[in-house]
Amino acid sequence: MINRPQTPLLDRVSLPSDLKALTDSELRQLADELRSETVSAVSETGGHLGAGLGVVELTVALHAVFDTPRDKIIWDVGHQCYPHKILTGRRDRIRSLRTGGGLSGFTKRTESPYDPFGAGHSSTSISAALGFAIARDLGGDPGDAIAVIGDGAMSAGMAYEALNNAGDLGKRLFVILNDNEMSIAPPVGAMSSYLTRLYTGGPFQELKAAAKGAVGFLPEPLQEGARRAKEMLKGMAVGGTLFEELGFSYIGPVDGHDMEQLLPLLRTVKSRATGPVLIHAVTRKGKGYAPAETAADRGHATGKFDVVTGVQAKAKSNAPSYTSVFARALTDQASRDDRIVGITAAMPDGTGLKQFAQTFPRRCFDVGIAEQHAVTFAAGLAAGGMKPFCAIYSTFLQRGYDQVVHDVAVQGLPVRFAIDRAGLVGQDGPTHAGAFDIAYLSNLPGFVVMAAADEAELTHMVATAAAYDRGPIAFRFPRGEGTGVDMPEHGEVLEIGKGRIISEGQGVAILSFGTRLSEVSKACESLRARGIVPTVADARFAKPLDRDLILRLAADHGALITIEEGAVGGFGSHVAQLLAEEGIFDHGLKFRSMVLPDRFVDHDAPYAMYDSSALNAAHIEAKILDVLGIGDLKGRRADNR
Numbered sequence: 001m002i003n004r005p006q007t008p009l010l011d012r013v014s015l016p017s018d019l020k021a022l023t024d025s026e027l028r029q030l031a032d033e034l035r036s037e038t039v040s041a042v043s044e045t046g047g048h049l050g051a052g053l054g055v056v057e058l059t060v061a062l063h064a065v066f067d068t069p070r071d072k073i074i075w076d077v078g079h080q081c082y083p084h085k086i087l088t089g090r091r092d093r094i095r096s097l098r099t100g101g102g103l104s105g106f107t108k109r110t111e112s113p114y115d116p117f118g119a120g121h122s123s124t125s126i127s128a129a130l131g132f133a134i135a136r137d138l139g140g141d142p143g144d145a146i147a148v149i150g151d152g153a154m155s156a157g158m159a160y161e162a163l164n165n166a167g168d169l170g171k172r173l174f175v176i177l178n179d180n181e182m183s184i185a186p187p188v189g190a191m192s193s194y195l196t197r198l199y200t201g202g203p204f205q206e207l208k209a210a211a212k213g214a215v216g217f218l219p220e221p222l223q224e225g226a227r228r229a230k231e232m233l234k235g236m237a238v239g240g241t242l243f244e245e246l247g248f249s250y251i252g253p254v255d256g257h258d259m260e261q262l263l264p265l266l267r268t269v270k271s272r273a274t275g276p277v278l279i280h281a282v283t284r285k286g287k288g289y290a291p292a293e294t295a296a297d298r299g300h301a302t303g304k305f306d307v308v309t310g311v312q313a314k315a316k317s318n319a320p321s322y323t324s325v326f327a328r329a330l331t332d333q334a335s336r337d338d339r340i341v342g343i344t345a346a347m348p349d350g351t352g353l354k355q356f357a358q359t360f361p362r363r364c365f366d367v368g369i370a371e372q373h374a375v376t377f378a379a380g381l382a383a384g385g386m387k388p389f390c391a392i393y394s395t396f397l398q399r400g401y402d403q404v405v406h407d408v409a410v411q412g413l414p415v416r417f418a419i420d421r422a423g424l425v426g427q428d429g430p431t432h433a434g435a436f437d438i439a440y441l442s443n444l445p446g447f448v449v450m451a452a453a454d455e456a457e458l459t460h461m462v463a464t465a466a467a468y469d470r471g472p473i474a475f476r477f478p479r480g481e482g483t484g485v486d487m488p489e490h491g492e493v494l495e496i497g498k499g500r501i502i503s504e505g506q507g508v509a510i511l512s513f514g515t516r517l518s519e520v521s522k523a524c525e526s527l528r529a530r531g532i533v534p535t536v537a538d539a540r541f542a543k544p545l546d547r548d549l550i551l552r553l554a555a556d557h558g559a560l561i562t563i564e565e566g567a568v569g570g571f572g573s574h575v576a577q578l579l580a581e582e583g584i585f586d587h588g589l590k591f592r593s594m595v596l597p598d599r600f601v602d603h604d605a606p607y608a609m610y611d612s613s614a615l616n617a618a619h620i621e622a623k624i625l626d627v628l629g630i631g632d633l634k635g636r637r638a639d640n641r
């Protein structure tokens with residue numbers, strides 16, 4: 001029997017409107033219950049824990065004061081929204097978070113009217129909130145717009161583009177800066193130091209005290225306290241902060257866990273504000289749950305865990321993760337080449353660069369959540385004679401695409417892109433899928449694009465990228481663990497644009513790009529019993545294509561199938577283009593391309609996501625039989641579109 005927390009007040013709340021009947025001290029108690037419920041739910045599902053725990057009081061206070069969903073709360077990144085989901089009619093499904101068919105781990109418009117804007121990537125909230133505010137003023141949806149953005153997310157250029165625009169337009173808009181002095185890793189950059197100075201410097205300490213005092217004076221009901229509320233706003237909005245200079249009324253810093261500060265402050269700004277207001281709330285990531293609060297990452301993301309001990313259930317691993325293989329290979333290359341440097345955009349753990357930095361601290365740069373800058377910074381480093389490895393998740397590199405084109409590709413600069421989380425990533429779902437990089441890089445003149453079929457291949461690709469100096473080069477690899485192949489001690493430099501034959505067969509050839517190769521092998525193993533022996537090849541390169549290999553496979557087989565963990569427009573499309581241009585289709589070659597479906601694949605276990613995308617062994621088997629004219633196998637459709 002699972003031990004669930006006692007939540008008498010929370011049990012009375014179905015929707016945020018129920019909060020209106022609660023007194024301030026009941027709201028305080030509700031926050032405590034909401035925190036326990038969040039811990040309990042995440043202990044069963046795993047997920048992003050620390051960020052949600054840090055905004056429990058803010059969540060209750062915002063829903064108590066504002067009129068959601070008419071007023072719109074826009075959570076930046078969305079990873080802190082679990083308490084919000086519990087309060088907004090989704091408590092009954094909260095223990096399905098991030099599982100197949102269950103709630104998304106982020107805000108999602110199709111999930112609830114209380115999620116006015118979807119997220120997953122950071123630093124979009126102020127722009128979106130401004131859009132809502134302007135739409136309202138132009139006669140669109142009524143209501144206030146409130147962006148809640150973290151200090152980490154405030155390192156991205158987009159947040160400043162939005163502040164700049166909002167400050168200039170001067171329309172009523174609320175930004176809550178949730179400053180917990182943490183990103184995923186400890187925050188970096190001058191802006192982070194600046195925010196810290198705002199609440200550790202002398203005058204602001206006094207302001208903090210004043211804020212507390214002012215809260216004490218605020219009478220109930222509010223209209224009777226209008227004069228004092230105005231004074232409070234005036235007194236707290238001390239000029240000279242960057243935000244003030246940009247046109248915002250800056251209020252803070254306030255203790256983001258103190259309901260006695262938050263509630264009157266939000267009531268006051270709600271009733272008085274006419275222009276853009278930024279409230280600087282100081283919080284603690286992981287607040288109120290010791291194992292999260294004391295963890296190095298403040299419980300940013302966790303597996304399932306025991307609530308009492310905080311001990312996480314760890315799945316047994318059979319092979320090293322691709323990320324760790326990349327980090328080891330990069331460190332190995334860097335030990336022999338002091339021009340190699342590593343760049344991460346706020347993901348030192350996720351990309352393995354933390355491991356690299358342990359050996360080469362001066363050659364590793366965490367630039368914060370700033371993918372655009374990371375790419376152009378790498379371009380500058382390359383132009384200056386260094387060998388930059390820009391380690392970015394496929395999904396986050398999307399944000400730096402113009403920089404990839406304009407600053408790297410057009411100038412032919414040898415930036416090495418280590419593209420982690422390629423393909424479907426599991427619980428984070430469509431916002432984090434690495435679906436498009438093959439397509440968006442392979443169309444760029446002069447780019448070399450590789451995909452590792454296993455961890456040994458990844459080691460070779462790191463070596464190849466280190467040795468290649470003629471232009472940009474990218475290699476992609478998935479989230480999770482490798483296949484357990486024997487690992488070379490050092491990577492070998494691969495010949496650019498050359499694939500490899502894995503096994504010779506006849507009739508049909510499968511040309512795989514990336515880690516679907518293991519599923520291809522499983523499919524071929526199963527077909528062997530029926531006397532069908534396809535040729536299997538690993539393309540290694542989507543650009544430049546191995547023309548000789550492709551044309552030979554086409555000439556020697558009646559059918560050719562490509563497979564990749566990417567959207568249409570990538571490897572298979574380039575192969576089709578080559579075959580068409582060479583007139584191969586005129587001679588009757590049957591060609592099929594297995595790619596991700598033309599839809600965003602919902603979160604689930606990665607295997608299930610590939611199943612729904614028709615890219616697992618059974619689908620490959622069915623596709624081969626189909627192309628050979630033998631028909632479906634066990635009712636399994638080759639195409640799950």
Ligand SMILES: Cc1ncc(C[n+]2csc(CCOP(=O)(O)OP(=O)(O)O)c2C)c(N)n1
Nearest residue numbers: 051120121122150151152153182183184346
């Ligand atoms: C564009 C982009 N880059 C990187 C990430 C990965 N990421 C998710 S949350 C996070 C840290 C956010 O820190 P902060 O905004 O301070 O929120 P906190 O978790 O501290 O509440 C990062 C780097 C992302 N979601 N989007």
Ligand SMILES: CC(=O)[C@@H](O)[C@H](O)COP(=O)(O)O
Nearest residue numbers: 077079120301350421428479
């Ligand atoms: C919210 C966010 O963007 C990150 O925390 C992301 O979920 C990390 O993904 P990985 O677990 O694949 O590193």
Ligand SMILES: [Mg+2]
Nearest residue numbers: 150151152182
């Ligand atoms: Mg933070």
